[in-house]
Amino acid sequence: MKTTLTVNGRSHQVEHDARRTLLDTIRDDLGLPGTKKGCDHGQCGACTILLNGERVNSCLCLTAMHDGDDITTIEGIGSPDRLSALQKAFVEKDGYQCGYCTPGQIMSATAMLREVSEGAPSYVSGDLDGAALTDAEMAERMSGNLCRCSAYPLIREAILMASEAET
Amino acid sequence: MSVAKPLPHDAAPLHVAGTARYVDDIPVPAGCLHLAFGMSPVAKGRVTSVDLDAVRAMPGVVAVLTAGDLPHANDVSPSAHDEPLLSDGTVHYLGQPVFVVAATSHLAARKAARAGTIDVAEETPILTVDEALAANSRFEGGPVVWTKGDPEAALEAAPHRLTGSVKIGGQEHFYLEGQAALALPQEGGDMVVHSSTQHPTEIQHKVAEAIGTPMNAVRVETRRMGGGFGGKESQGNALACACAVVASLTGKPVKMRYDRDDDMVITGKRHDFRIDYSVGYDSEGRLLAVDFTQYARCGWAQDLSLPVADRAMLHADNAYRLDAVRITSHRLKTNTQSATAYRGFGGPQGMVGIERVMDHVARVLGKDPAEVRRLNYYAEARAEGADASGGRFSAKVKGEPGKKLETGDLASRGAVEVESGPSGSRRYGGAYSPKPQGGNTTPYGMEVTDFILGDMTERLMETSGYAARRAAVAEWNEGNRLLKKGIAFSPVKFGISFTLSHLNQAGALVHVYQDGSIHLNHGGTEMGQGLNQKVAQVAASRFGVPLEWVKITATDTGKVPNTSATAASSGSDLNGMAAKAACDQIRDRMAECLAGLFQGKPSDVVFEGGEVRVGGEAMPFARAAQLAYENRVSLSATGYYRTPGLSWDRVKGAGTPFFYFAYGCAVTEVVIDTLTGENRILRADLLHDCGTSLNPALDIGQIEGGYVQGAGWLTTEELVWDDTGRLRTHAPSTYKIPACSDRPDVFNVALWDAPNRSETIYRSKAGGEPPFMLGISAWLALSDACAACGPGWPDLRAPATAEAVLAAVKRARG
Numbered sequence: 001m002k003t004t005l006t007v008n009g010r011s012h013q014v015e016h017d018a019r020r021t022l023l024d025t026i027r028d029d030l031g032l033p034g035t036k037k038g039c040d041h042g043q044c045g046a047c048t049i050l051l052n053g054e055r056v057n058s059c060l061c062l063t064a065m066h067d068g069d070d071i072t073t074i075e076g077i078g079s080p081d082r083l084s085a086l087q088k089a090f091v092e093k094d095g096y097q098c099g100y101c102t103p104g105q106i107m108s109a110t111a112m113l114r115e116v117s118e119g120a121p122s123y124v125s126g127d128l129d130g131a132a133l134t135d136a137e138m139a140e141r142m143s144g145n146l147c148r149c150s151a152y153p154l155i156r157e158a159i160l161m162a163s164e165a166e167t
Numbered sequence: 168m169s170v171a172k173p174l175p176h177d178a179a180p181l182h183v184a185g186t187a188r189y190v191d192d193i194p195v196p197a198g199c200l201h202l203a204f205g206m207s208p209v210a211k212g213r214v215t216s217v218d219l220d221a222v223r224a225m226p227g228v229v230a231v232l233t234a235g236d237l238p239h240a241n242d243v244s245p246s247a248h249d250e251p252l253l254s255d256g257t258v259h260y261l262g263q264p265v266f267v268v269a270a271t272s273h274l275a276a277r278k279a280a281r282a283g284t285i286d287v288a289e290e291t292p293i294l295t296v297d298e299a300l301a302a303n304s305r306f307e308g309g310p311v312v313w314t315k316g317d318p319e320a321a322l323e324a325a326p327h328r329l330t331g332s333v334k335i336g337g338q339e340h341f342y343l344e345g346q347a348a349l350a351l352p353q354e355g356g357d358m359v360v361h362s363s364t365q366h367p368t369e370i371q372h373k374v375a376e377a378i379g380t381p382m383n384a385v386r387v388e389t390r391r392m393g394g395g396f397g398g399k400e401s402q403g404n405a406l407a408c409a410c411a412v413v414a415s416l417t418g419k420p421v422k423m424r425y426d427r428d429d430d431m432v433i434t435g436k437r438h439d440f441r442i443d444y445s446v447g448y449d450s451e452g453r454l455l456a457v458d459f460t461q462y463a464r465c466g467w468a469q470d471l472s473l474p475v476a477d478r479a480m481l482h483a484d485n486a487y488r489l490d491a492v493r494i495t496s497h498r499l500k501t502n503t504q505s506a507t508a509y510r511g512f513g514g515p516q517g518m519v520g521i522e523r524v525m526d527h528v529a530r531v532l533g534k535d536p537a538e539v540r541r542l543n544y545y546a547e548a549r550a551e552g553a554d555a556s557g558g559r560f561s562a563k564v565k566g567e568p569g570k571k572l573e574t575g576d577l578a579s580r581g582a583v584e585v586e587s588g589p590s591g592s593r594r595y596g597g598a599y600s601p602k603p604q605g606g607n608t609t610p611y612g613m614e615v616t617d618f619i620l621g622d623m624t625e626r627l628m629e630t631s632g633y634a635a636r637r638a639a640v641a642e643w644n645e646g647n648r649l650l651k652k653g654i655a656f657s658p659v660k661f662g663i664s665f666t667l668s669h670l671n672q673a674g675a676l677v678h679v680y681q682d683g684s685i686h687l688n689h690g691g692t693e694m695g696q697g698l699n700q701k702v703a704q705v706a707a708s709r710f711g712v713p714l715e716w717v718k719i720t721a722t723d724t725g726k727v728p729n730t731s732a733t734a735a736s737s738g739s740d741l742n743g744m745a746a747k748a749a750c751d752q753i754r755d756r757m758a759e760c761l762a763g764l765f766q767g768k769p770s771d772v773v774f775e776g777g778e779v780r781v782g783g784e785a786m787p788f789a790r791a792a793q794l795a796y797e798n799r800v801s802l803s804a805t806g807y808y809r810t811p812g813l814s815w816d817r818v819k820g821a822g823t824p825f826f827y828f829a830y831g832c833a834v835t836e837v838v839i840d841t842l843t844g845e846n847r848i849l850r851a852d853l854l855h856d857c858g859t860s861l862n863p864a865l866d867i868g869q870i871e872g873g874y875v876q877g878a879g880w881l882t883t884e885e886l887v888w889d890d891t892g893r894l895r896t897h898a899p900s901t902y903k904i905p906a907c908s909d910r911p912d913v914f915n916v917a918l919w920d921a922p923n924r925s926e927t928i929y930r931s932k933a934g935g936e937p938p939f940m941l942g943i944s945a946w947l948a949l950s951d952a953c954a955a956c957g958p959g960w961p962d963l964r965a966p967a968t969a970e971a972v973l974a975a976v977k978r979a980r981g
Contacts, residue, residue: 017274024274033192034185036393038343039427043899046343074185087183094175094864097872098695099182100343100393106183139908146899148343148394149695150875151868152910 003067007032008076014063022061023047026073034074034103038146045145049073050102055111057144074103078111086110086162095158105123105145109159111167112141133163169714170929177700177719178391189393190347190363191424202409202423203276205266205283206433206774210292210502210892214256214265218284222268225282227260227275230413233266237412239379243404246581247367248507249388250468252377252408258287259467260502261892262432269413269421277426292502292892296441296462299499301432306469306498310460313480313820314493315610321456321491325447330446333523334964335466335516338509338880339439339896341904342694344393346403346434347424350374350410357384358411364403365395365692366732368578371724377408378415382724390721395694396876397508400732401470401579402434407842427513431466431897435507436886437844438463438475442520447491448528452539458489459483459520463513465498468503471581472498474666475506475818479513481666481824484610485521486620486658491612502892508580508734514661515877518940521967530960537656538945545660546607547621548924558762565577578731580667585624612821615978617924620658620830621855628656630917631834631852640836644955651839651976652849653952658832661937662825663736664810666817669809670731671826673741677706677749679757679802683789685710685717689742690730692722696935697865698738702836704861704930705743709750711774712788727805736829736933739861741808743928747808757791760800809927816969827925829932831855833874833941835911837948841956844973846949848878850913853941856933858923870916870938875943877907881965882949953979 004013007030022131026035026049035058038046042060047057064096078084083091086106096102116137119130124140131137138156147155181187189809207214213963219231234241244250265285270276293304322328324529348370349361358378362370367387375382387407392399410421425433446457461479465472480494486741525543529536576582607615628634633656640652665671675689687706693699694741699719716961724730731737757779758772767782779791786794795802815824832852839846853874857866876976883903922930946967953961953975961975 031194032185033188036189036344037191038345039899041427041898041900044343078184080180080184081188083180083183087180090183091175091179094179094868096176096695097697097868098343098392098394099176099178099187100189100695102182103185124976130202135912139910143906143908146343146904146906148341148396148876148904149868150872150879150905150910152875152905152907153871153914153916156907156910 001064003063005066005071007070007071008073009021016063016065020063021059022049022063022066023058025063026058032073032075036100036103038101045108046101046104048107048145050107050111055108074107085165086159089158089162089165093154093161095151095154097151100155101145101147105147105155108142108145113163168702170861171859172704172862174700174704174714174862175864176697182470183839184458187402188390189344190349190361193349193361195349195422196420198270199420199422200269200417201273201276202413202421203266203268203280204429204433205268205280205285207254207261207263207265207287208285209258209287209289210261210294211289212258212289214254214258214285215288216286217266221282222279225275225279227271228268229271230269230277232265232413238416240376242376243373243408244468245401245404245470245576245579247469250470252405254368259502262504262894264433267409269417273424276821283882294501294503294888294890294892296464296499299501300497304419304500306472306500308463310888311480311496313494313610315489316491318456318458322445322447322458325455328445328447329527330445331527333442333519335440335442335519336884336966337439337506337886338884339398339886339902340398340509341899341902342392342394342396342398344428345425345427346399346406348403348406348410349420349422350414351408351420354419355686356380356415358414360385360387360407360411361401362387362389362407363392363399365392365399365694365734366401366975367722368730369401369732370403370407370808372576372578373404373408374411378411386723386725388447388721388723389692390391392692392694396510397512397734398434400508400734401581402507405938428897431505432894435466435470435505437509437880438465438472438506438513438516440479440516444520444524446524446528447612450532452528452530452532452534452542454487454489454543457489457524458493458494460495461517461520462497462499464501464503464506466501466503468505469581470505470507472506473897473898474580475508475513477513477666479517480820481611481662482514482517483520485518486545486660487521488545488607494610503888504894510874510876511936512735514936515880515940518659519943522943522947526950527960530954535637540658541624541655544620545615545618548616548618568719575711576668580665580670580732580734580813582667603763611824613823613825615828617827619856619919619921620832622662623830623832623856623919624658627832627834627852627854633834633929643808649841651841651952651955652836653839653948653950653955654834654836655944655947655951656832656834657947659830659937661829661940663740663829663933664813664824664826665731665735666815666824668813670813671737671741671813672731673745673808674727674730675742675749675806677727677746677753677804677806679753679792681793681796683716683787683792685712687717687746688723688726690722691738691742692733693731696738696869697862698733698742700865701739701741701861702746705746706750709747709754712777736935736937738935739931740927741810743861744808745806747806747928748808749804752804752806753802757795758798760795761791764790764794764798827923827932829934829937830919831937833943833944835944835948837945837952839949839952839972841976844969844971845860846969846972848945849912851875851945852915853938854917854919855938855941856919856932857934858921858927859930860918860920861931865916866918867916869934870977871914873911873938874941877906877939878945881942881946882967885966885968930968950975956980
C-alpha cells in the first residue's frame with residue numbers, strides 16, 4: 001500500500017504492509033528513531049506523537065488509516081541546539097533517568113499543556129469547562145506515560161516549569 | 168571542583184531531543200537480518216519433534232536454527248552451564264527458546280516463529296514452593312544454614328514467642344527499552360556486538376564461546392540502556408549469542424529485539440519468596456531469638472540465584488542486632504522463568520522478613536512498631552572523626568580470588584561453583600559459627616561500625632512529625648468507618664560490595680588530547696543512574712577543568728577489559744576510583760614536566776579553574792597539555808581500583824563481605840478503602856544516606872525512583888502464573904507498574920549529609936539499590952491501615968494489591 005504523510009513539515013510517501021503501524025513507519029521507514037517502542041500495546045506511552053495536533057500512541061495507529069495526515073515527532077519539536085521550552089525544562093530539572101520514555105513524555109506534555117489551556121477537562125476535573133494545572137490534574141493527564149525509573153517528581157516539576165514559563 | 172554538585176545527566180540535550188541512541192536506534196548496514204525465537208508451549212517435558220518446514224516457507228525467512236545447528240557452545244548461563252541458548256531436547260519452562268528464525272525484517276521473523284510446531288511429551292511441572300520441596304527440587308544439595316548464638320535455647324527461654332509466614336511476590340523489571348542486541352561480523356571471524364547490557368564483559372565471554380573464538384576476537388559496546396534494574400546483568404546473553412552465531416554463519420549483520428510479551432515470558436524476574444519465622448521476645452519488644460526459613464523460587468536454571476539467596480540471608484537482620492538467630496535458605500528449582508538479579512538482589516526480600524517480624528511483635532504487644540524497631544537497632548557508631556578513615560579493615564585483600572572457580576565464567580556474580588553437599592541440611596552454625604568480634608555483629612560475624620540509623624531516625628521522626636501524625640491517624644480512623652489510614656516507619660541498612668569479592672575491581676582509560684579535551688572510558692555502564700556524569704565529575708575535578716571538557720564514551724570491552732557488571736550499586740564507587748587513579752597519573756606526569764620547565768616543584772603545580780599554575784606562571788589547561796605533549800609526556804593512562812579489606816566465605820557464612828553499609832529510613836502514610844481494598848499513598852518522607860553526595864540531584868532521583876519502584880513491587884506489581892506454568896501477566900495491560908499518578912501526593916526527600924567513614928570516592932556512598940527498600944514502609948503502612956479495622960492479625964501478603972488488602976481487612980475483623 002502507499003500512504004502520504006506529512007511528518008515534521010515534510011511530505012513523505014511510504015509503501016507498506018496493510019498492518020504496518022505508524023510507529024514502525026516512523027522508526028523504520030522514515031528513519032526517525034526518537035519515537036520509542038516500549039510495549040507496542042498502547043500501554044506505556046513511549047511512542048507518543050502528535051497526529052494532526054492531538055497526542056496519540058503511534059503503536060496503535062495503522063499507517064494506512066492516516067493518508068494525508070500531519071504528524072509531529074520529537075524530532076519536530078526541537079533539536080539539541082534548538083530546544084523547545086518544554087525540552088529545556090526537562091534538561092533544567094533533569095526530568096528523566098534512563099531517557100527512554102522522555103520523547104514520549106515530552107510529546108504528551110506538549111499536547112497536554114495545550115489541552116489545559118484550551119479548557120479540555122480531564123477525569124479528575126471538577127468542571128467540564130476544564131481546570132487549572134494542579135498537581136492532581138497533571139498526575140491524571142500524564143498517567144498514560146510510564147517511567148520505570150520513576151522520575152515522576154522531576155518530570156512533573158519540568159512540566160510545571162514549562163507551563164509557568166508559557167503563562 | 169565538579170564533585171558534590173547537582174548537575175543534570177551528561178546526555179540531557181540528546182535525551183530530550185530524541186537523539187540519544189539505544190541499540191534499536193543504531194542505523195544498521197544493508198542486508199541486516201532480524202531474529203525471533205520459537206518458544207516452548209509447555210512448562211516441562213521432552214521435545215519429541217520440531218516441525219519447521221512451515222517456518223522455512225514463510226516470506227523473508229533466511230535461516231532457522233535448532234540446537235543441533237549451533238556450531239559451538241549452546242550455553243548462555245552466567246553460572247552453572249545449565250542454560251542452553253536453544254533447547255537441548257528437554258524443555259523446562261513455558262517460553263523457553265527452542266529454535267531461532269532469521270529473516271529479512273523483525274516482523275517477518277516474528278510471524279515465521281509462530282509457524283513452527285513443537286511437540287512435547289509433557290511432564291508435570293514443578294511450579295510452587297511446596298511442589299519443589301515435595302520433589303526436593305533445588306539448587307545446592309540442601310538448604311544453606313547460618314547461625315549466630317543458640318537460637319533454639321534462646322527461643323525456649325524467651326518469655327514470649329510467635330510464629331508466622333509471609334509471601335513475597337517477584338517483580339518484572341519492565342525496563343522500558345526491551346532486551347536488544349546487534350552483531351556486526353568483522354574480518355577474520357571477529358565480531359562486534361552492540362548490546363543493551365549491564366555486563367559487556369559477560370556478553371563478550373558468552374559470545375566468544377558461542378562463535379568459538381577467544382575473547383580477543385569479540386568487542387562489545389554499550390552506549391546506554393533504557394533501564395536495567397538488574398534485568399540486563401545476564402538476560403541479554405541469549406540475544407547477543409543468537410545474533411553473533413547467525414552473523415558468524417551468514418556473514419550478515421544481525422539484530423534481535425524482544426517484543427514486550429516475549430521479553431516478559433522469556434526473561435527472569437525478581438525471585439519470589441516465602442519466609443517463615445519463629446520469634447522469641449521480651450515484653451518490651453526486644454528480639455531474643457529469631458529463626459527464619461527463606462524459600463526462594465529460583466526458576467529452571469541457576470543463573471544468579473545462589474548469590475541472590477545469599478544476599479537475602481545477609482539482609483535478614485536489616486538494621487537489627489540479633490544475638491540468637493538462625494537463617495535457613497532453600498533455593499528451589501521450579502519450571503518457571505529463571506529468576507535473576509533485580510535491584511537489591513535478594514536484599515529486599517530478606518528485609519521484608521524481619522520488618523514483618525517487627526510489625527508482628529509490636530502488634531501482639533500493642534506497641535508502636537517504630538519503637539520496637541529502634542529498641543532492636545545495632546549500636547550507634549562512635550562520634551564522627553573518631554575513626555573516620557575506615558580503619559576497621561585489615562589491610563589484607565583477599566588473596567585467592569579464583570580459587571573455587573571452575574566455570575571459566577569469572578566475571579559473573581553466578582561464578583562460584585560451590586560443591587553440592589550431601590543431601591539434607593548443611594549447617595555452618597553451632598560450633599562452626601564465627602566467633603563474634605564484639606556485641607555489635609551481624610549474623611555473619613561482621614562488626615557493624617558505621618551505624619547511623621539512631622540519629623537518622625531521630626531526625627526523620629522530627630521532620631515527618633511521626634508521633635503527632637500517628638496519633639492523628641488513630642483519631643481519624645475512629646471517625647471513619649469505610650476509609651482507614653495507616654502510617655509506618657522503616658529503616659534500611661544495605662551492604663555495599665559484590666559478595667563475590669573478586670568482582671570488586673574496576674578499570675578506566677583516560678586520554679588528554681593536545682587541545683586540552685579529555686576522553687574518559689570506564690568499565691561501568693549507563694542505564695539512567697547518572698554514572699557517566701558522576702565519573703566525569705571526578706575526572707573534571709582531578710584536572711580542575713569544567714565538566715564540558717570531559718567526554719565519556721560508550722562502554723567498550725576493547726578499551727577497558729575484564730569489567731564487572733554495573734550492579735550491586737557499585738558503579739560510581741569502583742569506576743570513580745579507577746578514573747581518579749588514571750587522571751592522577753596523567754596529572755602527576757604533567758606536573759613533573761611543567762615543574763621542570765618553570766622551575767617549580769611538581770607538588771606545587773596547581774590544577775584549578777581550567778588553569779594550571781606553576782612557579783608563578785598561570786596557563787590554560789589546554790596550553791599545559793600542549794606543552795606536555797611537545798615535551799614528549801604520555802597523556803594517556805589506565806587506572807585501576809580494587810576495594811580493600813574484603814574477605815567472605817559464603818559457604819561458612821562468615822567474614823566481611825561489605826566495604827560499608829548505606830543507610831536510609833522512611834515514613835509512609837496511606838489510606839485504604841475497606842469496601843474495595845483500593846488504596847493510595849498519601850505522604851512519604853524519606854531520609855537517605857549517600858555519604859558526601861557526588862551529585863545530589865542524581866542521588867535524589869535515585870532515592871525517589873527507588874522508593875516508588877520498591878513500593879510498586881510491594882503493592883500493585885503482581886505476577887501470576889496459571890497451573891500450567893503460563894505467565895498470565897506478560898504485558899503492561901495486566902502487570903501494573905507505578906504511573907505518574909501513583910507517586911505519593913506529598914513526597915519529602917532529604918539527604919543525610921555526612922561523609923562515608925570508609926575511604927570511597929570523595930567519601931560518597933552507593934545509591935542505586937538501597938533506596939529501593941525504603942518502599943517497604945508503604946507496605947507496612949498498608950498493613951497498619953488493615954490492622955485498624957479490627958483486633959485480628961491482618962497477615963498482609965506482598966504485593967498488597969487491592970484484593971490482598973481486602974482479604975487482610977477481613978482477617979483483621981476476624
